[in-house]
Amino acid sequence: MKSNDWLHGFRHSSPYINAHRGRTVVLTLPGDAIEHRNFINIIHDITLLASLGIRLVVAFGARPQIQSRLDDAGLESSFSRGLRVTPDHHLPLVMEAIGGLRGYIESQMSMGLVNSPMHNARIRVSSGNYVMARPVGVLDGTDFGYTGRVRRVDSRGIEQLLEMGHIVLLPPMGYSPTGDAFNLSYEDVGSQVAAALQAEKLIVFIDDEGLLEEDGALIRELSARQASERLHGNMVTGHDAALLQAACDACVKGVRRAHIISYAEDGALLEELFTRDGSGTLVSGDNYEQIRQARVEDIGGILELIQPLEEQGILVRRSREMLETEVDRFVVVERDGTIVGCAALYHYQDESAGELSCFAVNPEYRRAGRGDELLAMIEKMARGLGLTKLFALTTQTEHWFLERGFQVGEVKDLPGPKLASYNTQRNSKVFFKNL
Template identity: 80%
Template sequence: MKSNGWLHSFRHSSPYINAHRGRTVVLTIPGDAVEHENFINIIHDIALLSSLGVRLVVAFGARPQIQNRLDDAGLESSFSRSLRITPESHLSLVMEATGGLRAHLESQLSMGLVNSPMHNARIRVSSGNYVTAKPVGVLDGIDFGYTGKVRRVDVAGIEKLLEQGHIVLLPPMGYSPTGDAFNLLYEDVGSQVAAALQAEKLIVFIDDQGLLEQDGSLIRELTARQAPERLADGTVSGHDADLLRAACDACVKGVRRAHIISYVNDGALLEELFTRDGTGTLVSGDHYEQIRQARAEDIGGILGLIEPLEEQGILVRRPREMLETDIEHFVVAERDGTIVGCAALHNYPDEGAGELSCFAVDAAYRRAGRGDEILLMVEKQARSQGIQKLFVLTTQTEHWFRERGFQPSTVQALPGPKLASYNTQRNSKVFFKPL
């Protein structure tokens, strides 16, 4: 009997549910999202995450709400460096707009209507002066007034609320020891709080599916090292650029991953957290964080990855016992608990050479640059071991290696021990690359 689609999805989401239980996730929600018709679904999804034991911090923005207050009062607002200039005469209206939006969010998270996803949710929401701020000051001769930036986060205070099961709601406001209030960027609040808490994830909501290429296609992954290129060439610009910088800053400071997702698409939050590939743009501090030294518990995942390639004759067959013996030579690419790539490095110190072997990448990730990242990791390890050149034996992937600097060589050029075990029936081609 074939399972229903929802049942299949539910079963496959269980590892992610377990992985996120007890972890801290920071959500950054712009004021535009609060006014969108899909926001009620985001509220329901936040309630679901809370019921599943995810520790949630919500940093919200209020830019359109502030603008409406200023417009109603007949006051003009100006911006510089993507920051609203906040003179003292505007501050009370900024605080009114922010306070009103905070009350609205608390009311939405307190819903408990029968026959709704929020029924009996009993969510506790807390907010307060957990962000200490300082003024931006004068930049390029412009006095930003009561516009500020995050100075310090009360980690102990937030952690205490999270331990009690509260959702912590943080407005785009900060306070100074002198009693002043400052208008903050919500993305800065979210990024700095996520870093201070060493959160598992930072979720950034935007109106698109995620960050987009210039042709409109989705950028699925970026590292903090790659982001400046996209910013410099104009691929990511405007407010999206500010959000990307905030996401990168959080990741560089220790947040495991940031996800830039849509507040327009229903279920984007759940799909990003509870499926392997998600829906938006993944930002990480360094791609090597996903590529690591293999451990004994990875053997099953490696076997699942290489067995189809062994059956096709692309890789030499390796029984489990051999992997158990050689596991210390392997690196793996891991994505949400699944091994999606692997490679082994064997050192021949007498010849100053190293063999790259058992190189495999899941078919779904071969165009995402995963193979190149694994190769870079192996080359880095090889150099650290004093290896001067890498060699690889291949029967079907010679062009991939040649495109990456490997040059054709002869069987006789192999190190002595490898030459002695060369399988003439496979007739593998030999390629070397100097390091």
């Protein structure tokens, strides 16, 4: 039987395609990624993103290529504070290596063979002097020579190219009003450009699947604050620290999200942008996941969440019409535009009681505290209404409620209107909690 997995995935990617169209995404590619066998797949994915109307800026690095060129010339490299020292006699070779790499990337983005994913793509790639730089100077007695830092970004010039549908390619080079060229960190270029453009996303490529814990487990999400704490606590070191710092800096300066993903994994870029959970480590400057009051546009997501539980007999069936009239009673957990949790509060003012109802969390997102956060939100709403107790009816999750301070009650203790509508066939157990 023919598998339609691709069809299912393609259809479910449409909300993400719509969300990203017209948005600016900055990608940072290390020189190691450009030498990796998966690089051609990354080029194909970049072309696909451009064809979907995403505005792309690509900042690339050239460290291994620069090192190779210096080695060929018999010149010794030196480093300090994670930066290459660039004396004046090294600068021509650095520029040669970067220029050659830029030409190679442009050639790959110009591919249009009939049997390639880029057939008829007609990608336009533009580059130029859009990054102004200043010298690092002398630090700890080391003169960094022509190694520099980003001073200013010509965001207007880049925006004009993006408006014309060009991919903007930025080398790790910056220029000064004195006519000097400086060797820059590509992480610095990507982060500063993303901030200057107020990009929707910064994509940082790394050799691993993302940032890893000491035991090798993938770190899925970090806020900018948590990322900063890890950096200051020396929990991330080496090149990973530079990448995380770039992501953190971009988020602090207004970029909504930074994604640290693998350049070695085929399709990691598409998976990160077009699936709910992505493929690497997310660093966010805002709430990637939030609990909020439900809105009418959430009804479809609520129905999709609760219908499997209704079919299993865990929740009472609710029609779309009922949800439309009662949506103001609901709170939802929204994760990247998808409803992954919900709960409702029905209040009985005469008895100062509230019912926690239609309580559901997507099975893929349980055991991460979302249920507790929903309960806390409902309790806060109940107290705001002057209610003194909360009750819930359940057939499956009695221990969950007991562990959170609820006490077993009796059906006869329910508020009058709820008692009158109690379904004896479901035989739900009743739990109460004083607020």
